[in-house]
Amino acid sequence: MRISELSARSGVAIPTIKYYLREGMLHQGVQTSATRAEYGESHLRRLRLIRALLDVGRLSVSSIKKVVAAVDDESLPIHEMLGIAHYALSPGAQPEPGEDWQQARSEVDRLVEDLGWDITPDAPTRDELAQTLVRMRQLGMEVDLAPYVETAGRLVSEVEMDKIPFDGPRDAAVEALVLGTVLYGRVFDALRRMAHESESAARLGS
């Protein structure tokens, strides 16, 4: 298809498509003349991936570039590729001076160890969780991680992982993993806020 059709079918404006091409986030089409290129289903799919990460996942363009580069780099072992994609998904948190941070971070490390979870020591999710714990304690909130650990672990292992085609082509696996992480995260978050609204209405007798 021509770029105009690619734009119409993906809902992405032509100048934006050209930007993705220049930035290497979208692979070049097949040049059919000096001014024309043909695009195919793989281009459409990539644009939909970018768009989902952008407007549903609310990832920055630079994070999406990292994810997409990891998907495209065929020399990376699949586990490393997944690691890069995972880390690009973390909003990140800066360690803070002080004992509160140290304590929260040790608690996270201990939790990971007790659960036997296989997570690299420098995974940004460790700092992210530590930051959240610090803020909750500063606000005097009591924090009980147990139901969240149990629920997140179960959803991921019993539902989400079974949808990842680990035995298929590597780009399909990483794409499914990234999309599952981001999109099911949004699904869960929206449903949780809906349940919050409904439950507070019930308890307040609206």
Added chain:
Amino acid sequence: MRISELSARSGVAIPTIKYYLREGMLHQGVQTSATRAEYGESHLRRLRLIRALLDVGRLSVSSIKKVVAAVDDESLPIHEMLGIAHYALSPGAQPEPGEDWQQARSEVDRLVEDLGWDITPDAPTRDELAQTLVRMRQLGMEVDLAPYVETAGRLVSEVEMDKIPFDGPRDAAVEALVLGTVLYGRVFDALRRMAHESESAARLGS
């Protein structure tokens, strides 16, 4: 305490505190002379609330202003106040032309009805969930909401709601609700991504 101590204890820079005072997000201190004001624990608490919503919740300053204005407006019935706070927490989604959107949005409305959830017809979470469904289907992902509905509903009703002091002062209730929604949301999201990393390591035999 003086503004310098308020800054040191909250970790918020003095110019930022002055900005929040000007914007009405932080209540004025007690003026003790033409150039001095005294601040108390309520100021510290408000700053921690703002900071948590900003750097953990990643809400925009304009969303935080709406939340804080709802907390401070004592003429609002508590349920309306919670509604405003809830809606400020939604990243929002624009309805899109086309049948895919209509279908996804009807599906969300039917789900809410089937569950008997008490959610206003114009709640932004409805569009947010519809947008996510549209994107997932465009990418050919099969979507099964059931485990997410079940899990989100149970976490909220059995764990999170019991922490909200509905019988105490109204600002304590709304603060707890907003913080619970945002901070436990981040806790869950970080844990879910950790579980993803660990499970994919296990399945790929890293």
